[in-house]
Amino acid sequence: MSADPALRREIPDATVARLPEYLRTLSRLAEDGVPSVSSEELAAAVGVRSAQLRKDLSHLGSYGVRGVGYDVETLALEISRALGLTEDWPVAIVGMGNLGHALASYSGFVTKGFRIVALFDDDPALVGERVVDIAIRPLAELDDKHAVDPISIGVIATPAQAAQAVCDRLVGAGISSILNFAPAVLSVPAGVDVRRVDLSTELQILAFHAQRKALAAGHLGTAVVS
Amino acid sequence: MSADPALRREIPDATVARLPEYLRTLSRLAEDGVPSVSSEELAAAVGVRSAQLRKDLSHLGSYGVRGVGYDVETLALEISRALGLTEDWPVAIVGMGNLGHALASYSGFVTKGFRIVALFDDDPALVGERVVDIAIRPLAELDDKHAVDPISIGVIATPAQAAQAVCDRLVGAGISSILNFAPAVLSVPAGVDVRRVDLSTELQILAFHAQRKALAAGHLGTAVVS
DNA sequence: TCAACTTTGTGCATGGCTTCACAAACGTCT
DNA sequence: AGACGTTTGTGAAGCCATGCACAAAGTTGA
Ligand SMILES: NC(=O)c1ccc[n+]([C@@H]2O[C@H](COP(=O)([O-])OP(=O)(O)OC[C@H]3O[C@@H](n4cnc5c(N)ncnc54)[C@H](O)[C@@H]3O)[C@@H](O)[C@H]2O)c1
Ligand SMILES: NC(=O)c1ccc[n+]([C@@H]2O[C@H](COP(=O)([O-])OP(=O)(O)OC[C@H]3O[C@@H](n4cnc5c(N)ncnc54)[C@H](O)[C@@H]3O)[C@@H](O)[C@H]2O)c1
Numbered sequence: 001m002s003a004d005p006a007l008r009r010e011i012p013d014a015t016v017a018r019l020p021e022y023l024r025t026l027s028r029l030a031e032d033g034v035p036s037v038s039s040e041e042l043a044a045a046v047g048v049r050s051a052q053l054r055k056d057l058s059h060l061g062s063y064g065v066r067g068v069g070y071d072v073e074t075l076a077l078e079i080s081r082a083l084g085l086t087e088d089w090p091v092a093i094v095g096m097g098n099l100g101h102a103l104a105s106y107s108g109f110v111t112k113g114f115r116i117v118a119l120f121d122d123d124p125a126l127v128g129e130r131v132v133d134i135a136i137r138p139l140a141e142l143d144d145k146h147a148v149d150p151i152s153i154g155v156i157a158t159p160a161q162a163a164q165a166v167c168d169r170l171v172g173a174g175i176s177s178i179l180n181f182a183p184a185v186l187s188v189p190a191g192v193d194v195r196r197v198d199l200s201t202e203l204q205i206l207a208f209h210a211q212r213k214a215l216a217a218g219h220l221g222t223a224v225v226s
Numbered sequence: 227m228s229a230d231p232a233l234r235r236e237i238p239d240a241t242v243a244r245l246p247e248y249l250r251t252l253s254r255l256a257e258d259g260v261p262s263v264s265s266e267e268l269a270a271a272v273g274v275r276s277a278q279l280r281k282d283l284s285h286l287g288s289y290g291v292r293g294v295g296y297d298v299e300t301l302a303l304e305i306s307r308a309l310g311l312t313e314d315w316p317v318a319i320v321g322m323g324n325l326g327h328a329l330a331s332y333s334g335f336v337t338k339g340f341r342i343v344a345l346f347d348d349d350p351a352l353v354g355e356r357v358v359d360i361a362i363r364p365l366a367e368l369d370d371k372h373a374v375d376p377i378s379i380g381v382i383a384t385p386a387q388a389a390q391a392v393c394d395r396l397v398g399a400g401i402s403s404i405l406n407f408a409p410a411v412l413s414v415p416a417g418v419d420v421r422r423v424d425l426s427t428e429l430q431i432l433a434f435h436a437q438r439k440a441l442a443a444g445h446l447g448t449a450v451v452s
Numbered sequence: 453t454c455a456a457c458t459t460t461g462t463g464c465a466t467g468g469c470t471t472c473a474c475a476a477a478c479g480t481c482t
Numbered sequence: 483a484g485a486c487g488t489t490t491g492t493g494a495a496g497c498c499a500t501g502c503a504c505a506a507a508g509t510t511g512a
Pocket of ligand 1: 156
């Protein structure tokens, strides 16, 4: 039986990483009432080459019309499906300090299939506080199957030293997708996905390039490499 | 004249992206009093292959000792130098909402050469408020050269719709390294580096893989495609 | 209906990154 | 001093991603 190519075929990681950007731009175009775009236009808006955009989209199936371009709504829907955003993804945040609070109250979170269903923190001073109508609970309640709704994605926003222990708990509760904001490398069993967002790393990469630019300017005078 | 290989040679982007992680792990080892590590040990701690670690480090120069390994302190220093962390990087944050506040009060920021020197927000209700001893100012003051210290790195934490205008202002003020938390693609002139941190993108990538796992388990039973 | 024009989808070449595998280099022990 | 075990640094190979270029496919207009 023929199923959705998006679900059967292998989509390269590099492509998957760009799909959210395509989707965001398409959503904006849809809001503006734009009915269709060419690969050239969409690529320019996203900041990639048109050939790359077409190759990326070809992994999802063949949704363009030659001589015309892509229907904005259709393409947005197909990317949403490929990413799994047509389903509902219940999210839990562990660690309700500065960052946890910002994440919990971030509205952009909810827009696309993601729904915060639980907030955890072990600090007694925080337990019971309500953020966006959800009460903060001690992490121990995660183990009590009757106390929490199903959770698909766990977000770790605790200090680094607590991250591995929190991660183990999440994995123990059957969560196999984790977004980690703590500067720590997490060990997880096979089958569990961890992605890390690290502010310091990003700053350090910027610093590296800034240093290069400064050295190039200083050593080479005005001329910079082509 | 012979200069530091780290500064003269071309270091691949993929390597640069991993150096901060190596550095963080080395710093932890140094704190624990570990004098030296082999590439095998360090790679295991970071979660990469030892061959990759060695190749990455080879781009900085030859700081290992065959039969022994790497001196932790020396290697940490060399990575710091390669990344430019021996210099001081003054940072400004624009947009002091939920995220901006979290970033400004984040202590891990300061640890490695980064120093927050200015906070901007156009909301009159926020202007004047002090966060970690720095007063929030209107963004217009960025143009007044006498009002602000030099800034190397600009962090954008405003809503997406304001991001491009804020970015233009930062670039206009001579800032050529920008960290963007808003879900928007920024246009900048050549020579300006922009890195984006996007929570939604990360969640969507996790959702994609979670969907794959669910489909593999549901549709194919136990057997998964080779 | 048919020709001219536009844009997609993709085979192929190119370049960069990762992994393997091993010689060279170093310390240690006898 | 010399043999032995360990670990680095790196050529070579394989792999993946990117970019080019064009045939195929569709639209538009006469
Ligand atoms: N604040 C930022 O801008 C920022 C930026 C990048 C990364 N981070 C990282 O995000 C993490 C959180 O940062 P923050 O500024 O919110 O820190 P924070 O100290 O304000 O908050 C951490 C919270 O985690 C809770 N916690 C600690 N151990 C716990 C456990 N075992 N179980 C449940 N809760 C636990 C604490 O009670 C606290 O409320 C840190 O790892 C930090 O390095 C923060
Ligand atoms: N809060 C989060 O957890 C989170 C996570 C990921 C991404 N983001 C993104 O980060 C950005 C900020 O998020 P937030 O939750 O802090 O939003 P927020 O609304 O709480 O804060 C935005 C701040 O920017 C200021 N601002 C708006 N326009 C400005 C301008 N032109 N010049 C200077 N200041 C201006 C506003 O006054 C406000 O204080 C948004 O783009 C959001 O999508 C937030």
